[in-house]
Each structure stands twice: as C-alpha cells, then as structure tokens.
Amino acid sequence: MTSGSDGRRPVLTGLGAVSCLGAGVGPYWNALLAGGAAPREVDLPHLNMRATRMYRVPGAAVPEHPRRHAGVPLGAVPRMAVAAALEALDDAGIAGPDRADVAVVMGSEMGNASVQEERRGAGGAGRPRWTPLAVAGAAVGTAIGSRRGNIGVGNACSAGGYALGIASDLIRSGEASVVLVGAADGVTRVGMGGFDRLGAADPQRCRPFARDRAGTMFGDGAAMVVLESTTHARRRGARAYAELAGVAWSCDARHPTAPDPDAAQLVRAMREALADAGLRPDQVGCVLPHATGTALNDAVESRALRQVFGPGTDRLPLFALKAMIGHTSAAAGIFACLTAALVVSRARIPANAPLEQDPDCAVWLPLEGPLRLERPAVLANTCAFGGNNSSFALTGPGGTT
Amino acid sequence: MSGPARMRVTGLGMIAPGVDRPDRALGPRPVPAPGWFRVADALPGRGYRRLPAGCLYLLAAARAAAIDTGASFTGTPADRRAAMVGTNNAGAALIEEFDRTIIDLGAAELSPAHVPYMAMSMFAARLAPEHRLRGFDLTTNSPAVAGLDALQSAARALAAGRASVVLAGAVEEPPSPAQRSSTPTAFAPADIGAAILVCEPEDAPVDGATVHGYCATHSAFVPGPDHVRTVLAALWRELVHDGPPPRHIDAVLDDSAIGAAVAAGLPEHARGGGITAVPAASGGGCLTPVRRVVGRLAAPDGRGERTAVVAASAHGHLSVTLVTPAGDPGRRPLPVHTPTTSTTTKGHRP
Numbered sequence: 001m002t003s004g005s006d007g008r009r010p011v012l013t014g015l016g017a018v019s020c021l022g023a024g025v026g027p028y029w030n031a032l033l034a035g036g037a038a039p040r041e042v043d044l045p046h047l048n049m050r051a052t053r054m055y056r057v058p059g060a061a062v063p064e065h066p067r068r069h070a071g072v073p074l075g076a077v078p079r080m081a082v083a084a085a086l087e088a089l090d091d092a093g094i095a096g097p098d099r100a101d102v103a104v105v106m107g108s109e110m111g112n113a114s115v116q117e118e119r120r121g122a123g124g125a126g127r128p129r130w131t132p133l134a135v136a137g138a139a140v141g142t143a144i145g146s147r148r149g150n151i152g153v154g155n156a157c158s159a160g161g162y163a164l165g166i167a168s169d170l171i172r173s174g175e176a177s178v179v180l181v182g183a184a185d186g187v188t189r190v191g192m193g194g195f196d197r198l199g200a201a202d203p204q205r206c207r208p209f210a211r212d213r214a215g216t217m218f219g220d221g222a223a224m225v226v227l228e229s230t231t232h233a234r235r236r237g238a239r240a241y242a243e244l245a246g247v248a249w250s251c252d253a254r255h256p257t258a259p260d261p262d263a264a265q266l267v268r269a270m271r272e273a274l275a276d277a278g279l280r281p282d283q284v285g286c287v288l289p290h291a292t293g294t295a296l297n298d299a300v301e302s303r304a305l306r307q308v309f310g311p312g313t314d315r316l317p318l319f320a321l322k323a324m325i326g327h328t329s330a331a332a333g334i335f336a337c338l339t340a341a342l343v344v345s346r347a348r349i350p351a352n353a354p355l356e357q358d359p360d361c362a363v364w365l366p367l368e369g370p371l372r373l374e375r376p377a378v379l380a381n382t383c384a385f386g387g388n389n390s391s392f393a394l395t396g397p398g399g400t401t
Numbered sequence: 402m403s404g405p406a407r408m409r410v411t412g413l414g415m416i417a418p419g420v421d422r423p424d425r426a427l428g429p430r431p432v433p434a435p436g437w438f439r440v441a442d443a444l445p446g447r448g449y450r451r452l453p454a455g456c457l458y459l460l461a462a463a464r465a466a467a468i469d470t471g472a473s474f475t476g477t478p479a480d481r482r483a484a485m486v487g488t489n490n491a492g493a494a495l496i497e498e499f500d501r502t503i504i505d506l507g508a509a510e511l512s513p514a515h516v517p518y519m520a521m522s523m524f525a526a527r528l529a530p531e532h533r534l535r536g537f538d539l540t541t542n543s544p545a546v547a548g549l550d551a552l553q554s555a556a557r558a559l560a561a562g563r564a565s566v567v568l569a570g571a572v573e574e575p576p577s578p579a580q581r582s583s584t585p586t587a588f589a590p591a592d593i594g595a596a597i598l599v600c601e602p603e604d605a606p607v608d609g610a611t612v613h614g615y616c617a618t619h620s621a622f623v624p625g626p627d628h629v630r631t632v633l634a635a636l637w638r639e640l641v642h643d644g645p646p647p648r649h650i651d652a653v654l655d656d657s658a659i660g661a662a663v664a665a666g667l668p669e670h671a672r673g674g675g676i677t678a679v680p681a682a683s684g685g686g687c688l689t690p691v692r693r694v695v696g697r698l699a700a701p702d703g704r705g706e707r708t709a710v711v712a713a714s715a716h717g718h719l720s721v722t723l724v725t726p727a728g729d730p731g732r733r734p735l736p737v738h739t740p741t742t743s744t745t746t747k748g749h750r751p
Binding site for chain 2: 150177255
C-alpha cells in the first residue's frame, strides 16, 4: 500500500446511520443480512405521478430534534443527519471538547426542501419562506460543537462519493486529523416527480440488474462516517473498521442525465481509485456498484466492471445495496462506504435480493449468503446526473490486502 | 496541522447586473434591469436559449475566463480539466415551479429538458460538456460561503493532483417573485450572476498565461456567536502563518448574530488596514464574496492590495480567502510543498 504517508492514511473509526432499516448501524447490518426492506407508499399530498413508493425510514426512527437552526425549521433530513453524526462520533469514541476539532463534510442535494414542500402542499397557509436547502451540515456542526471547516457538497447522487474525496484530501494534506463525513437526503415531491417524468422511476421496487427493472426507487436516510488519520487513531487507541485507501473522480462531460454508453470515465474512476489505493483488480473481493435499477445505467456499469476486472468479473461478488434500502440520492455513496466498511471489518458479504438477472448485465450477484470476503478490498461506485462519477476503495486497516 | 493550499489564478470571468468585466466586479450592485443579460451577445451560437438563467450566467463567465487564460486552459487534456462551483439559490425558482406543476397538473407536465435542474448541481454540470471537463465537476452548497468553499476545495483538489486546471467560482439566480415577496430580506441584487476563476497549482510551470494572482482559502465553523472571536483568531493564524497579513479586509456579512460578531472581531486582525463592509442578504447567496475576490485580482497591472475576503452565514459557516495580486510586493516566496499522496495516477501532468 502506498496511499500517502503512513500517518496520514485515512481510516474509518465510527459509523452512524438512519435508514429504512431503522436507526443505528447494528440494526442496519442485521437487516441487510436478513434481506433488507420493502418499499411502501409515500404519504405526501399531491403525489400526482405514476410511481409513489419509497423505501421509507420508519417514523419512530426519525428524531424530533433539533427542530430549528438559525431560524430555519429543520425537516427530517437534517434531523436524521444529526442523529447519524452523533452515533458515528459515539462509535468512534470522540467526545466532549475533542469534537471541536472535527471537521464536517456533508453531502445533500434536495436537503431541507421537504419543509417548503409541506407548506406549499398544505395550501392556504401562505407562501413558504425560502431558506437555503443545505443546512444539514450546519445543524451537525452545531450539534457536535465543531469549530473546524464545514463543507457542503451537492453533486446529486454522487455527492457522497465526492464528500469522501474531499474528506480524504483534508486528512492526506494534513489540514484535518478528524473529519465527520456524511450525507442525507429525503422525501420530496419534486425529486420523485422529476424521476417519474424522466421515466426513471420504478413503481414496484428497486431492482438493480433485474431483467424487468423499470427505473430506480428512492429511499430516505442519513449516513455518517468518522474518518481520521492513522496517526490520530493510533494515538488515541481507536479501533478502525477499514482504511479509505483510494478515491477517484471523473466526469463523462457528455449528457445531463444519461451515462456514456462506453463508460470510459467510469472505468477511469475505478482504475484510478484502485491505483490510488495501490491495489490490483484481483485484490478486490467485493464491489458495491452504483446499480440504481435504471435500464441503461446498470447495463453500462456492468460493462464498465468487465473492462476493469476482465474475466475475473465472473468470480467477483457484487452487492447491490439499493435493492435493500432504495436509492438514497446524495447519501448513496456514504451508505455504500459504511456498508463496505462493515463488509471489510466483518469479512462477510450479505446475499443479494432475489432477482431474475438481465443477461445484458454480466456480473455475479450472489443470491445465497452471506459469503465470506475472500480478498479484503472492497470497491464502490457512485454516478449522478451530469455524468459525475466517483469510485473509492476500502481495505483492512493498515492496508492489509 | 497544515495550512490551506494555495493556487494561482490565470483567468477571470464575471457576469452580473451592471458588470460585464472582472475589473468592474467591485463596482455598484444595481437592481437588475429587465434584459440586463443578453444571451446572443454573451453566448453566441446554438443550444443556449432554453437553459435556465443561472446556467447561462455560468457559461458566459466561464467562457470569458477561459478566453482570458488562453492556450494553457485549452491545451490541458480533458481528463485534467475540472470545475468547482458554489451555489445556494440557483435552482430556487425552478424547484418552486416544478412543485407547483406537480400539485396543479401532475408530474407528466414537467419539462423533461428542465427537470434535471431540480438538482442544483446541474447548473455547474453544464460546464462539463461545454469545456470538456472530465476531471470532475463538483458543486458546493453551504449557505453564504459555498463560493469561497469552491475556491478552497479547488485549491485542495489541485494540490492533491485531481486536476491540472479548475474553473472555480459561484453562480446565483433570481428567486421567483413569490419567494422574493415571502422572504423580502433573503435576497440581494448582488447575488445574481456568476464569477469564475481559472485556477492552477501554485507551483506548476507558467505556460504563457497572465498570472492575476494567488488565492488561499481557510474555513471554520462557529457553533454560536460567543465562539466567533476565538474561532476567527485561530482561523486567521492558520491562514497567514507563513506570510504577511492582508492589508485590507472585505467583510461580506449579513445582519445575523454570527455576522455581527464576525464584524466586531475583524478590526483586531486588520492591523491598521482598511475594512470594507459589504452587506449581504440573509438568504445566504454565495456569489458576492467570490465577486470581491475577482475584483481584487482584476486590479490594473496586478497592483491591487493583498486582501482577505471574509464571508459568514447566519448558520455558522465562516470562510476567508486570502487574495494576493500578482504584483503584490510582499508576496512570500513559494513554500516547499511536501507531497502527501504518492499515487501513480494523480500527479500533475503537463
């Protein structure tokens, strides 16, 4: 492993999540092993569209606080982000005044838009006051007492992957020792309606790589991870789940919503993430693909994986996370990172949701499991509108491969 | 703890009401007159008219900045070109329009050409095909400071070798009439338009382009106004730890408790230099601070003063960009750069 000077290699020491599988990382992992969640109808008014289901966070798992920040009413998204952040810091064992030195990188696209949609949809209650959408980062920063930088990232469905890259660079450059990096997105009429209009919303469920997939289905939630330098983690005796060994970005620079059929830039992102981590493709034991369930994206990503991993693709287990928690939009990359950290640390890969696989998606989706992680490096992808791609690689702490 | 990364600026572009050149960026901020932006003039050619206004501002500013830089931008391989753009409100009016359409008519009536802009990152995303940016295309969105955060993240990404040249800046678009009337203090005319800087690593070989100057941005978070003084002092110390302090401060602050506390704390860092107070709207538009950076860099012959541009949000974000014009006599020598990544693929390419 050669990713940066040893002391500045970023390791994951804390995890936090609020998802359709409930509050907390423990229930999240157990539910993944049990097959994930089922979608349900969204109870928003005026859902005048074809696809009206989502993978919803249970009501009891959505915290009631904080209700406001700097005069801005906070919807479920920033509240879930705060809960996941506190869990991640508790998990990492970072408490009290030490939290002041924690920088925050927060991915969110629609963010707090639900607050305005609720008022708009209620009718007769006056026009909703406009407030910035990206307030989750500030809510988290205030809740933990941070005095370090607080960066908001809004790269749509790849926001989480880009947030990880920024956090990794902060640590590798020595600008920060500890970064709380995460993302959160929620239920919005505009988000659901927009995908519905584009023909990219599956009305039944999220079915990545399935022959009958019909688009993606959203899930709400927040995921946060604590990233810190190896030196900082060692100094305080922290346990590390995994090392964030490599992160790479690329952009198709081609079409607003459709991926490049040649996948040249997604392939480049994967190869550069592996190179950044000092890994060969045959050292990867599992991939968490972006795999949204949209017809073109899954086929293109399958071909991209085959370009990177060659014939070894047939023996490389994929775990299609979105079939279990839905497409969590900006948070998808952090949920992938958190899941990859659990896969690495527990050396187990949950079985995929049952499906009849599309022969045009020539990848291996183990349906029996959990499988043992035979090679402890995990690669994950995120892709988004605008052709924005990110890939990142996790290994065992200390670069064990 | 290492200080923030610095970068070199070789191109500037600025589009705003009453401002069509970077050297006018510090001028008055008039209420925009109807038709102030003429697409055919700013973006001659096809394929632009149906884009949202914010996209057009950004494309026009980026085009001007790229032309300003010249061959060192166009000669950079596409894989090594990138964009980093801040916005808070660029899609505000569109999001409201989309929701109204869904409520009143149904999602089937949404414009498929416009609906991707429900994601505000799509405004910056339009830069990528225009300028063949395949390195990355990233949007930052923290209230008020997203523009300066874009400069900071661009410098860090350049230092990490993620790109060789980055179009960095900010874009904002007018809110809808309903949003303006429901939140009259949240928007300011100054926060309409776009500003773009062409940025390169500070220590990369100069490839014939004019160097306007150098930027370094540092940021912090203030969990409440009582913390401002200590946080600001630490931030200032880390920002100027290896060079002379700024001679001037541009303070882009709103009337929130955080804004007032930052304003009260700045004089002790001015060290006899001037402070220009630039009122900001409470809604957190992020263009005005970048506009100040552009204006400071665009001073004739690079003789502008070394200036710290400060922005803070009511929510607790605090960012400062140290602007050093190319001709500043006090510009410190280049620091010794210690690489922290030893990757095989991310090193600077020619």
